[in-house]
Amino acid sequence: MQISVARDVFQLAQVFTISRGSRTEAQVLTVHVDDAGTRGWGECVPYARYDETLDSVAAQITGFSGGWEDLPDALPAGAARNALDCAFWDVAAKKAGKRVWDLLDLPRPQPEITAYTLSLDTPAAMEAQARANAHRPLLKIKLGTPDDMPRLEAVRRGAPAVPIIIDANEGWTAEVYADLAPHLIGLGVRMVEQPLPAGADEMLAEIARPLPVCADESCHDRASLPGLRGKYDMVNIKLDKTGGLTEALALKAQAQAEGYGIMVGCMVGSSLAMAPATILAQGVAFTDLDGPLLLAEDRDEPLTFDTDGVHPPAAALWG
16 A cells, blocks of 8 residues: 655635634645555645644645554544545445445435635725625635624625625634624624634523634534533534544534434635535535635545535545
């Protein structure tokens, strides 16, 4: 078995900004696993928030010398394990002549409505973004500053009828969130994602949660769940956090068993990164797999996005 890793860059359609900074391109790692003549691949997006860089994650990947079954013990949950796990799933499907969902004894995935993310900007710019995307079935708004109400009101003016979910990216304090929360309901917000910093979110257990609160940075894999009790109503599952599809499916099952609602999200990557997550997203409360919609370029066999949502990948892409 041979493992190789390459760096790929995908230009974004426009500057993408969250509370932690801006970017104009998606830098990803593409992993190939060659096993006895069968080649599979996967993609990951190293994330600085989790102390990952392209170099550090590439080193983890090239330093891995075991088999698929060794991944959970050899690598922590994160981007490196994700790319490898998804590549191994691709190899397994090709060897079996089946799709990954068949190997998992799951029904063929159906299209899932996905959120479309509006970048953090001035109220006027966000209103323009919202107006240009008012045809979409669900908007996700990047916020996370002390002055967010004018932004949200501007988005609502631009898209009066579209359901909205909010991602604060750890940018609020408990006081800011407590002040904003009652107004969010009146503006038709359906859910708030990670309003407070991970590790400084205890106040969520003590203040009213009139809207469902979703853990993102506070939830990586199943080991995160005990620390969420009483503070969160939902979890955002991302393959780059869980370390691949295998752990993501296990986290989904356990979180549901413990009463959490499920969101399936993504980093900003290509259709290859989203493809395994379409299996995970079946039947969840919110799907946010819009990474390819934010790109100016994509893989050769991209995912299909239409009025029904994001469709499962063609075999030529993955799985």
